[in-house]
Amino acid sequence: MSVVHEGFLGVPAGGPAGGTADGEAVRRVKNVEVFDFGRPTTLTREHSRVLELAMETFARQWGTHLSARVRVKSLIASTTVVMQTYDEYAASLPSTTAMVLCALEGNSAQAVIQFPTAAGLGLVVQMLGGDGGQRLPHRKFTQIEQALVMALMDDALENLRYSLDSLLSVPIRLAGIQYNAQFAQAAGPLDLMIVSAFKITVSGVTAPATVAIPAEILLPHLGAANPVDSAEHSRERILEQLIHVPVDVSLQLTSTTVRPSTILNLAVGDLIELPHPKDRPVDVAVDGLPLAHAALGSKGSRLAGVIVTTEENPR
Incomplete structure (x- = not known):
């Protein structure tokens, strides 16, 4: 089943839309997006709001602890919270990136904290007293660098546990780092993930980051976090x-x-x-x-x- 969304696309004058010489014509194009009604991948407004508030809390906590670790002002902002399959999430990531895998007790699927490897190296430089202003390569971490990055991620994981509170009902721990999204295999291709996007700013340098958590871990607890009355009280x-x-x-x-x-x-002074x-x-x-x-x-x-x-x- 497909759902069609209509948008606009500007084309040069004289193009296929029949534009004039002194302006641009606009033609309507159709973007077809596949939607499986048997397995929707869209969060309800109520659930989305609960998760957005939790991730905003996580961003503030994470930014505060990161500032203390690297000893410079760090800001983390939550931008979006969506639900998508793991295959879609992995396809949206760069070919080389840092994916910190987090094991969830009793579940084969893993959570992921993802950020550019260059951003991770920049944090290591800041922790070791550097200014972090130089251009850093996108490469795998050395053993020492990985140990320092994992220490930062341990703090982030603690902040995530605090922010999600009752939504995250199972223990979670760091399990390792992967550098290729296609080989990470944190979950099955069709497994649904709650994906939150962030912007991390350290010393004026901004980098994107994401946190992906299996939807089956969070969704069962969203009803309790945002209860809905039964239909009999409607x-x-x-x-x-x-x-x-x-x-x-x-x-x-x-x-x-x-x-x-x-x-x-009718004129001024007339009566009706x-x-x-x-x-x-x-x-x-x-x-x-x-x-x-x-x-x-x-x-x-x-x-x-x-x-x-x-x-x-x-x-």
Whole structure:
């Protein structure tokens, strides 16, 4: 099953869309995205919000501990939280990158903390007293470098446990580093992962990073973190919300019918007679529907209506 999303693509003047010489024509193109309704890979709005808050907390905690480790100001910002298959996640990563694998007790699938190897080397340089400003290569870590990086990741893992709290119900530990996303095999190709993207800024240098956690670990606990009432309470919940929704209320006189010529010839000072008796109450209408009758009065310096009768409206 496929779902079609429509977008716009600008093409040069005189191109296939028939643009003119002094501007660019725009033609509509269709981007087809495959969607499996039997296995949706989209988070609900409620679950997405819970995870976004958890990852924002993780980013703040991680940034604080990273600053203490490398002894320079470090900022980490959470950008997106999505759900996708492990195959899609691995395909989105660079050919050479640092993937810290994290074992989850009782699960064959592993979590992943991913970042560029050059960014990892930059953190090592900062930890050893360097300025981290030089251009660093994308390569595998030496044994000493890997030990220092794993120490940083141990802190990150502790921050992740704290931020996810009850969502992460199983013990998690560092299991090693891989440098090729295609060979890492942290999970099955079709296994769903909760993928969070981050931006890490250290000494003015920004690098992307991701954290991927098997969805089967987090999803069962999202309902408890953001409980939803059962359907039997839906009517009461809707009524509780509706009574606080503002609506426009108007006091209406009886309308009259005039010809278009009367409207077109209106001038300042003209009068339009209304067939509304002086002693008859006006209609109290909500969205054009009369719900009551009111006598004209005043409250302070403002015109007001005093409700005299109400009526049921079948609509």
